[in-house]
Amino acid sequence: MKIKKAIYAWISKKFMDGCSNYNSLEVRKSCRSKEQARDKFKEGGIPHAQGLIFFNPFTAVKFAQKFGFPLVIKPNVSGFSRGSHFPIRNYKELWKAIFLAKCWWPFTVVEQYLEGKNYRVVVANGEVVSVLQRYAPAVKGNGSSTIRELMKIENAIREEMKLYPVISPLKESAQTSAFLAKQGLNFDSVPEEGQRVTLFYRISLAPGGVVEVINKQLLPEVNNALFKNVLNLFDANILGIDVILEKGIEFDYRDQKCIFLEVNSRPYLKMHDYPRYGKAEDLSAQFEQLDALDVKQSDTF
Structure with missing residues (x-):
């Protein structure tokens, strides 16, 4: 005890x-x-969303065939969104999400995503x-600053508001770079005035x-x-x-x-x-x- x-x-x-x-x-x-x-x-x-818990990945594939996309994959037991992946829009993303979620927990949930x-x-x-x-995590374009510069501006605001360490700073991480690439963007891209750029899902x-x-x-x-x-x-x-x-x-x-x-x-x-x-x-x-x-x-x- x-x-x-x-x-x-x-x-x-x-x-x-x-x-x-x-x-x-x-x-x-x-x-x-x-x-x-x-x-x-x-x-x-x-x-609530239609969903099920699975161990065999092919169960999730059959679920996708029945209910379609988008979907969410997440560990059956977790917190703070650890191991969760969404929105999943195709079978390639589905297989990748299954693998990553099972790194957290062997039994995994697939659900419809709204x-x-x-x-x-x-x-x-x-x-x-x-x-x-x-x-x-996201930044809002001003028509002249790069995403990298906008991230620095946003982090300075968060620091001034004394949000750390509860709220985290925006980071130039590999996962952010990859997520931007999916949108045809990188840290040197200049968003238009008012354009909201999401940095991670x-x-x-x-x-x-x-x-x-x-x-x-x-x-x-x-x-x-x-x-x-x-x-x-x-x-x-x-x-x-x-x-x-x-x-x-x-x-x-x-x-x-x-x-x-x-x-x-x-x-x-x-x-x-x-x-x-x-x-x-x-x-x-x-x-x-x-x-x-x-x-x-x-x-x-």
């Missing part, structure tokens, strides 16, 4: 610094895999606490993604009820819910395409204090309520 606690403490410090810990071991176990989340979504009538607006919604104490829109903080605070008062009551329903489905004290909506979270989810991706039983709350766009909210009152909870086996993995 002491060894397991020591291992869990190391995992928490190494990979989950800044993540909350307000759910019991039972709840956390129910949220660990994408397959578990999808089963719960189905049980509760929550809109190109829309990506959100992290934190629900706790029976209420929607915070809504963030998440963006992949992952909507994650590690490669330089950012978040924007969305006024939760804009959410229709039907959307609020939906997120609260997800919290109740998992019998959780808090969840970070990842969802994509075609038009936006301020519109009735029933009037647009909507896909719930997964739930995070230990959501990374620190990023809510470091938005690139919008003003950080004071969530101390909600966290005081959570701090007062008696969480069972909070130190057990």
Whole structure:
């Protein structure tokens, strides 16, 4: 038991610094895999992508033949979008994504992919606490600066806003270079005025993604009820819910395409204090309520 606690403490410090810990071991176990989340979504009538877990790569190929592209490939167990690949638009990209995802975890998920607006919604104490829109790393052209120069300008803004180290700087990495090449661009390309250039596909903080605070008062009551329903489905004290909506979270989810991706039983709350766009909210009152909870086996993995 002491060894397991020591291992869990190391995992928490190494990979989950800044993540909350307000759910019991039972709840956390129910949220660990994408397959578990999808089963719960189905049980509760929550809109979600068609998908399946596979070990044999040819299972994913048959899925693509049945449902078509675009798709997403991701490890069945992971966090912070590690090992996830999207949007996959052809069989060549599919095979490559399968190989890379299995480097993280042998059992892999293939799902339909919706190109829309990506959100992290934190629900706790029976209420929607915070809504963030998440963006992949990108720069906006001014008609005269190269992508390399635009990256330096953006990094200077992030430093001035004191977003580091929660939000990462944009990097001239090999993966960014390869992603730009797919768009017929390189670091010396000069985007047009107002042109948005995405630097990497992952909507994650590690490669330089950012978040924007969305006024939760804009959410229709039907959307609020939906997120609260997800919290109740998992019998959780808090969840970070990842969802994509075609038009936006301020519109009735029933009037647009909507896909719930997964739930995070230990959501990374620190990023809510470091938005690139919008003003950080004071969530101390909600966290005081959570701090007062008696969480069972909070130190057990």
